[in-house]
Amino acid sequence: MGITGASGSLYAYALVRALHQLGIETHLIVTEMGEKVMQFECNKKMDELKEYATIHSNKNLFASIASGSYLTDGMVIVPCSMNTLGAIANGVGDTLLSRAASVVLKEKRTFIIVPREAPFNLIHLRNMTALAETGACIMPASPGFYHKPTEIWELANFMVARILDMLNIDHRLLERWGEKT
Known part of the structure; x- marks a missing residue:
C-alpha cells in the first residue's frame, strides 16, 4: 500500500x-509529502501506523517489495x-513506491490507484489511460451517497469497501445494495 501527498x-x-x-x-510506503498530509489531515504520525502495517522507507530500493x-x-x-501517477505511468522507478508499483504491474497483480485531484487535465487523463491499458484499476476517490452517510468515516469506508472488493477481500464495512439490515 502506498500513501502519497494528495489530499485524502x-x-x-x-x-x-x-x-x-x-x-x-500489509506493507506500507509513504512519500515525504504523504507523511505531511497524513499529519495535517488526520493528525496521525507514521509511528502510529506501525501497529497496522510494516512501514518501508520510500528510499529503500532494497526492500523485499521492490522485487x-x-x-x-x-x-x-x-x-x-x-x-506519483505520472512517474508510474511513465516507467520511472526511482523510489520504492514507484518501483513496487512497476513490479506489481509487470507481474500482472492487482494494482489500484485512487487519484484525488479535481479537475483532471489532459496529462492526468493520459497518464491514467496509460496505467489502465497496463491493467491498473483507476478508482477516483468518489464515494457514493446511496448508503446515506451521516459521518465522514462512512464516506471513507465506502471507498475502502470498494478497494477491498477489487482486492477480493471479504468484509462487512457497509451494507451492499439490496441487502436488508
Whole structure:
C-alpha cells in the first residue's frame, strides 16, 4: 500500500486499519509529502501506523517489495498524487513506491490507484489511460451517497469497501445494495 501527498489521507488511514482488522499482512510506503498530509489531515504520525502495517522507507530500493520474487496479492496507492501517477505511468522507478508499483504491474497483480485531484487535465487523463491499458484499476476517490452517510468515516469506508472488493477481500464495512439490515 502506498500513501502519497494528495489530499485524502483519511482513505489511506481507514484502509490500513481495515486491512489490519481483517488480518491482511500489509506493507506500507509513504512519500515525504504523504507523511505531511497524513499529519495535517488526520493528525496521525507514521509511528502510529506501525501497529497496522510494516512501514518501508520510500528510499529503500532494497526492500523485499521492490522485487517481483516477493509475492503479493496486489497494491493500492491511496491517495495517489498526480506526480506519483505520472512517474508510474511513465516507467520511472526511482523510489520504492514507484518501483513496487512497476513490479506489481509487470507481474500482472492487482494494482489500484485512487487519484484525488479535481479537475483532471489532459496529462492526468493520459497518464491514467496509460496505467489502465497496463491493467491498473483507476478508482477516483468518489464515494457514493446511496448508503446515506451521516459521518465522514462512512464516506471513507465506502471507498475502502470498494478497494477491498477489487482486492477480493471479504468484509462487512457497509451494507451492499439490496441487502436488508
